[in-house]
Amino acid sequence: MRFVITSFLFFASCNLLVAQSIAYSQVKPIVDAKCVSCHRTDGYAPFSLERFDDLKKRSLFIKHVVSTGYMPPWKPNNHYRSFANDKSLTAEERRMLIEWIDSGCVEGKPVINQLGNKYSSGSQFNRKPDLVLQMSAPFEVPPINQNVYICYKIPFELPNDTFVSAIEFVPGNKSVVHHASYQILAVEDDVNVNAGPAYFMYDADTLNRVKDDHDYRYFKLIGQSGAMPIEMYHNGWLPGTSVQQYPKGIGFHLPKKGVLLIRNFHYSPTAIPQKDLSKFYLFFSEVQPERKIGFAAFKPKNPTADGKWYIKANDSNFTAYINVKFHNDVSLLNINPHMHRLGKYFIAYALTATNDTIKLIEIPNWDFNWQEFYRFQKMVKIPAGSVLHAEAIYDNSASNPENPHNPPQDVLFEWGMNDDSEMMRLVLLYLPYQVGDEKISLE
Ligand code: HEC
CATH class of the missing domain: 2.60.120 (Jelly Rolls)
Incomplete structure (x- = not known):
């Protein structure tokens, strides 16, 4: 079981406010929105959180994982750029969930149709696949x-x-x-x-x-x-x-x-x-x-003549870059940064011809286990002449708990697809730009 304590921001919310007790009907929408896409029968997570009993049974564990920020898993820095498929809890949602647990998981009026039929098709959509x-x-x-x-x-x-x-x-x-x-x-x-x-x-x-x-x-x-x-x-x-x-x-x-x-x-x-x-x-x-929809996957340029590029054992700051010039106006829909287990940091932004920065994504504590095709809230216009910059930093030292090698070994970079090698990819889903795109919501 992995416990990654990602942030200290969340401690502030663990106080003992129990003035007015919160009922299950108030926390259920939060859990439905932020947990149940994975925690459901046939979902990706190991147990369901669809019903009152599921939550009550695991309430102390839930309090722990939401206070530490381990759950829901969400890695981007939302202050840099926020996304339409953001799974993280807002401070208010986290406070309510913890308060409900601290005040004894009151059921209140039973919630009718607890499961609803949102996932009855087995899909994350409330719709049968075609x-x-x-x-x-x-x-x-x-x-x-x-x-x-x-x-x-x-x-x-x-x-x-x-x-x-x-x-x-x-x-x-x-x-x-x-x-x-x-x-x-x-x-x-x-x-x-x-x-x-x-x-x-x-x-x-x-x-x-x-x-x-x-x-x-x-x-x-x-x-x-x-x-x-x-x-x-x-x-x-x-x-x-x-x-x-x-x-x-x-x-x-x-x-x-x-x-x-x-x-x-x-x-x-x-x-x-x-x-x-x-x-x-x-x-x-x-x-x-x-x-x-267009799909583009960028990788860094290999600086070595023989094609072999290594992250040396114990190098805790190996950095790779992607720089790509855009020749046409495009509208970005999704962004997906990808590294393997040595990854520790990822950032991507565009610099326009007039030197404006368009922030795209920052992942301060990369975690191989939680990756996503991050969907922008609205389409993001990248004007022709802009240069897309991405930077990926890797930690191949023993202090990286995800390092597949103990002791650390030289690892081939940008060679192969298996877990023991390393790579950097920036994947974009995009459309050729049309006037008004930046107003189109992707929520
Ligand atoms: C993106 C999918 C996803 C979402 C969203 C999600 N979880 Fe999880 N959760 C998992 C998976 C997968 C595991 C098991 C693997 C693990 O523990 O790393 C897990 C494990 C847990 C555990 C057990 C932790 C442990 O170490 O065994 C708890 C408790 C939990 N989740 C609560 C929640 C709550 C509460 C929410 C919503 C506020 C939530 N999760 C949202 C996927 C998710």
Whole structure:
């Protein structure tokens, strides 16, 4: 069990104010909004907090984790930039929850329809998915006590082209599913998406060199013309990430024939055999999106001539940078910083041609276990001529409790995708800018 005490700001709220007692009906909306997306039957967290009894039973533990700021997990500095999918408690919400616990978890008038039916579909939305794309057969995770990485193909054929406004990854076996990055691909007419194998397992070598053409050929996704599949969408799931949803009129085009390719599906080490049957929920848009979401993943430039770039053992301040110039006006929707376990700090901002700073994100205490596709509250305009700067700092010393090596070792940087190597990515979901975008709410 990990306890990461992230902030001292929260101590102020642990006082003994019990003047007027708070009832369950007042704290339930807070818990529903800030905890239940993970703490529900079939949710990502190990237990549900949907009912009064669930909360009462764990109340002292809950008081502890909300006072220390360990729960809900939320890593960005909200003073730098706040986000639409912010899961953190406001000071007032935290105070109410603690006060309710301190005053003995009063039930008050029973809350009718405690569970509601918000999650009855199994989705984080109060809506049945329009399409479920599931692995064709359970993947048997070998009990080898090592990370396992696979590439998995889920084919689909629909009566018509459609448009998607939200997509949600639903891990099958929470004890081993670690992360997934995926693409939705359109293929040529003459490709049989059901032909070819369903998956392959990476070995150390293939994992270090993921190549589109190799994977597309392997899964028989290249048509007679030799044309490669076309990427319609690209995203990922990490523990703690919320569903990806877009405002009206924005989304992606789902071709009537194609595949969802989980390019990098990572399972945690297990000593006993485990099976996983993960799936994706897709929610169609009512209207055809006029605007198609773009996806950009940036990485730092390798300064070494031989391609090998290391974070030396005991270097507690290794820093990498991304600098990218924008040639067109764009509107940012989402931002996702990514590092592995040596990461300790991440910041990203844009500097406009007139030297204005557009703050994007700061993560003061990076935690590999809690990552997110952070959604801006409103679209953020980055004018042409701006330079995007990002800085990532890594701690490869023994004082980093997440260091996978004890004692610390030299670690390859920007080479491979496994947990023992390190990397820096800044992923952006964006649209070409249109007048008025900065007023469009993404809440
Ligand atoms: C993003 C998903 C997510 C949200 C939101 C979330 N939790 Fe959790 N919570 C988890 C997971 C996963 C665990 C188990 C792993 C761990 O303890 O790190 C957990 C563990 C806990 C634990 C046990 C801590 C321990 O060390 O065993 C408590 C208590 C808890 N959560 C309470 C809450 C409360 C109260 C809220 C809302 C105010 C909340 N959580 C919001 C995912 C979440």
